[in-house]
Amino acid sequence: MATFFLLIIYMAFISLGLPDSLLGSAWPVMQTDLGVPLETAGLLFMTVTAGTIVSSMASGTLLKWFGTGKLTLISCIMTAGALLGFAVAPSLVWLMLCAIPLGLGGGAVDAGLNNYVAAHYKAHHMSWLHCFWGVGATLGPIIMAQYISGPDSWRDGYLTVAGIQFALVILLFVTLPLWNRVAKNNHTALGEEKEDLHGAEDQRSESSVKPLQVRGVKLALVSFLFYSGAEATIGLWGSSFLVNMKEVPAAVGAQWVSLYYAGITVGRMITGFITFKVANRTLIRAGQITALAGAALLILPLPPVFSLAGFMITGLGLAPIYPCMLHETPVRFGRKHSQSIMGYQMAVAYVGSTFMPPLLGFLASLFGIGVFPFYIVLSAAAMLLFSEKLNAFLTARKNALKNNTTFTG
Structure with a gap:
C-alpha cells in the first residue's frame, strides 16, 4: 500500500510541475493576443510565486x-x-487575480508533500519526488505547443491542464483516508532512518544559536537563491529568447523548453x-x-540547434542540485537546526524564483x-561560487574539529 500511495504523491507532484512551465511556453502568443509588453510575464510570474512564498x-x-x-486536496482545488x-480570463487584470490562488495552492502542495515524504519515506525518494515535478514541467510545454502550433489558442492549453488538475482532485478525494494510515505504517521505518542521519561534525558550541545565526547558513541560502532564480528564469524566458533571438517558431520554442525540463527530469x-554511491557534495x-x-x-x-543542446545540458546540470542541497542540510548544519533551516532554504528559493525572472x-x-x-x-557562476565558499568553510571546520583546535570560521 505504501508503494501505491507513493505513486499518488508522485502524481500530485506532476500536477505541481504542470502549471510552472505553461506561462513561459505560451507567453510569445499570449503577449500578442493580450497586447501587453514583453516584461508583463514577469509580473504575472512574480504574483504566482509571491503567493507560493x-x-x-x-x-x-x-x-x-x-x-x-x-x-493537498484543497490546494489542488485552488x-x-x-x-x-x-x-x-478576458484581460490581464483577471490573469493577475487568478495568479494569486495558483501560487497559494502550489506553495502549500510543495511544502506539504516535501514534508510528508521526508517524514515517512526513505531519503532517496526526495530526488525522485522532484523528478516527477520535472515530468509535469516537461509535459506542460508539450501540451501547450500542441495547441499554439495549430488552430487552437493558448487558452485551450490552460483548459486541458485544468482538466488534468481536476482529475487529480477526484483521485485525492477518493484516497484521502489513506494518508494517516500510511503515515502510521511507516512510523517505525521513519524512526530507524532518522537514527542513521549524521548531523554536522560538532554543533556543541552552537546549541543556543538561532538557526539563521548558524555559521555557513547564509552561504547556503544564497546558493538556493541563485539556483531557483536560474531555473525559473530559463523556464519563463527561454521560449521568448528562442523566438526573438534564434528566430524559431513559437511552438518549437515551447517544445525546446520542454526538453530543458526533460533534462531536469531525467537527471x-x-x-x-x-x-547510493556518490556523495551529495x-x-x-x-x-x-x-x-x-x-x-x-x-x-x-x-x-x-546548439541552443537546444545548451538548454538540455543546463537542465541536466540543475537536476541534482536542489534535492541534494535539501538532503545535505542535516549534514551541513546538524539535526538540531535542520528542519528550521530547510524551511528558510525553501523560502529563499521561492524569493529567487519570484524576483530574478522579473528582473530579467x-x-x-x-x-x-x-x-x-x-x-x-552569471546566476550559475554565483551559485557555484557561494556553494564552494560553503564547502571550504565546512572542510575547514571539520579539520579544526579533527585536530581538536578552535574553529573561528
Whole structure:
C-alpha cells in the first residue's frame, strides 16, 4: 500500500510541475493576443510565486489544522480553479487575480508533500519526488505547443491542464483516508532512518544559536537563491529568447523548453540511484559546473540547434542540485537546526524564483532579450561560487574539529 500511495504523491507532484512551465511556453502568443509588453510575464510570474512564498511560510500552521491529505486536496482545488480562470480570463487584470490562488495552492502542495515524504519515506525518494515535478514541467510545454502550433489558442492549453488538475482532485478525494494510515505504517521505518542521519561534525558550541545565526547558513541560502532564480528564469524566458533571438517558431520554442525540463527530469531520476554511491557534495558541484557549461553554450553565436543542446545540458546540470542541497542540510548544519533551516532554504528559493525572472524581464525591456544567456551564466557562476565558499568553510571546520583546535570560521 505504501508503494501505491507513493505513486499518488508522485502524481500530485506532476500536477505541481504542470502549471510552472505553461506561462513561459505560451507567453510569445499570449503577449500578442493580450497586447501587453514583453516584461508583463514577469509580473504575472512574480504574483504566482509571491503567493507560493506566503503559503509555504504558513504551511506549518496549515498542516497542523488540516493534515497533509486535506491540505493537498484543497490546494489542488485552488490550482485547478486558477488554471480554469487563466483559460477564460478576458484581460490581464483577471490573469493577475487568478495568479494569486495558483501560487497559494502550489506553495502549500510543495511544502506539504516535501514534508510528508521526508517524514515517512526513505531519503532517496526526495530526488525522485522532484523528478516527477520535472515530468509535469516537461509535459506542460508539450501540451501547450500542441495547441499554439495549430488552430487552437493558448487558452485551450490552460483548459486541458485544468482538466488534468481536476482529475487529480477526484483521485485525492477518493484516497484521502489513506494518508494517516500510511503515515502510521511507516512510523517505525521513519524512526530507524532518522537514527542513521549524521548531523554536522560538532554543533556543541552552537546549541543556543538561532538557526539563521548558524555559521555557513547564509552561504547556503544564497546558493538556493541563485539556483531557483536560474531555473525559473530559463523556464519563463527561454521560449521568448528562442523566438526573438534564434528566430524559431513559437511552438518549437515551447517544445525546446520542454526538453530543458526533460533534462531536469531525467537527471533527477538518475540522481536517485547515484546517491547510493556518490556523495551529495560531489553531485552538487558536478551539477553546478555542468549547468554553467550549458548556459555558456547559449552565449555563443551558433546555429539554433546548439541552443537546444545548451538548454538540455543546463537542465541536466540543475537536476541534482536542489534535492541534494535539501538532503545535505542535516549534514551541513546538524539535526538540531535542520528542519528550521530547510524551511528558510525553501523560502529563499521561492524569493529567487519570484524576483530574478522579473528582473530579467526589466533588463530585457531596456537591452533586449539577448541579455538572457549572460544573465543565466552569471546566476550559475554565483551559485557555484557561494556553494564552494560553503564547502571550504565546512572542510575547514571539520579539520579544526579533527585536530581538536578552535574553529573561528
